[in-house]
Amino acid sequence: MSKIEQALEAFKKKDFEKALDLFSSVVETGEESAEIYNNIGLCYLHRGNTEKAEENFLKALNLNPKLAQIYVNLAELYYKEKDYENGIQLLSQGIYELPEEMVLAHFLARFYMEDARLDLAIDELEKILEHQPENYDAYYDLGKVHFELGNYALAAENFENVLQYKENNEWLYYYLGQAYEANDEIDKALSNFLKAIAVNDAFHPAYKKAAILFLARGDMEDAIEYFESYMELNIPDEEKENIKKLVERIKKKQENEE
Numbered sequence: 001m002s003k004i005e006q007a008l009e010a011f012k013k014k015d016f017e018k019a020l021d022l023f024s025s026v027v028e029t030g031e032e033s034a035e036i037y038n039n040i041g042l043c044y045l046h047r048g049n050t051e052k053a054e055e056n057f058l059k060a061l062n063l064n065p066k067l068a069q070i071y072v073n074l075a076e077l078y079y080k081e082k083d084y085e086n087g088i089q090l091l092s093q094g095i096y097e098l099p100e101e102m103v104l105a106h107f108l109a110r111f112y113m114e115d116a117r118l119d120l121a122i123d124e125l126e127k128i129l130e131h132q133p134e135n136y137d138a139y140y141d142l143g144k145v146h147f148e149l150g151n152y153a154l155a156a157e158n159f160e161n162v163l164q165y166k167e168n169n170e171w172l173y174y175y176l177g178q179a180y181e182a183n184d185e186i187d188k189a190l191s192n193f194l195k196a197i198a199v200n201d202a203f204h205p206a207y208k209k210a211a212i213l214f215l216a217r218g219d220m221e222d223a224i225e226y227f228e229s230y231m232e233l234n235i236p237d238e239e240k241e242n243i244k245k246l247v248e249r250i251k252k253k254q255e256n257e258e
Contacts, residue, residue, distance in 0.1 A: 004036075011039060016046045034064030041073060050077055068094070068101045075107050084115040102128050102135070109141060118145050136165035143175065152183035170200040177209060186213055204233040208243075220254055 007022035041056035071094035078087035109124035143158035177192035211226035
């Protein structure tokens with residue numbers, strides 16, 4: 001078995017120290033390649049040495065700027081480090097080299113989202129959907145961006161598009177409910193919060209939202225039911241106490257109206 005094969009075997013077994021030693025010894029013999037430096041970067045990354053990981057990913061890119069996985073690995077490093085400037089620069093270079101790699105465009109959109117460059121994020125996400133009209137992750141992110149910008153109808157439209165490809169996700173129903181709520185479509189909002197609960201009956205944010213909307217509609221019994229269910233879930237004690245007081249006030253108001 002060659003040293004490269006031994007190194008890859010060690011890497012698969014997550015013995016990153018051994019893999020790093022073997023990959024490094026191969027480089028010392030003068031055998032260099034983008035793939036080897038990429039693997040060395042991954043070894044350093046798994047060992048928590050981000051500086052050395054970045055150094056080796058950059059060496060890999062210098063040898064082969066057409067290898068998409070290197071951009072992805074280095075972008076993930078920058079994303080975790082919140083180094084948005086370098087991440088955006090890296091991915092812009094990657095898209096120039098590999099314009100058909102939509103994964104790089106999507107990663108760039110997420111960097112723009114984190115860096116509050118939402119209009120640029122929309123541009124990238126719409127480009128992705130032109131090439132991949134069934135990319136539900138892009139619809140999902142586009143929905144989140146439009147929500148941030150206050151474009152609630154567009155946010156809801158994009159979240160609805162995701163449902164064509166991915167159902168039974170409590171967070172999706174929750175975000176969709178928030179978009180409809182913000183757009184004053186209360187019945188649709190409530191419907192989606194209830195769907196989130198149906199998918200995951202321990203998903204506490206949806207209980208509170210549903211209870212508040214029932215309360216706003218004057219459906220006191222339903223509001224009390226969902227507030228009480230909310231209190232039974234894993235929420236902070238202070239929040240539980242506040243909701244308990246609210247339920248008591250609702251019940252007292254009901255008694256006074258009888």
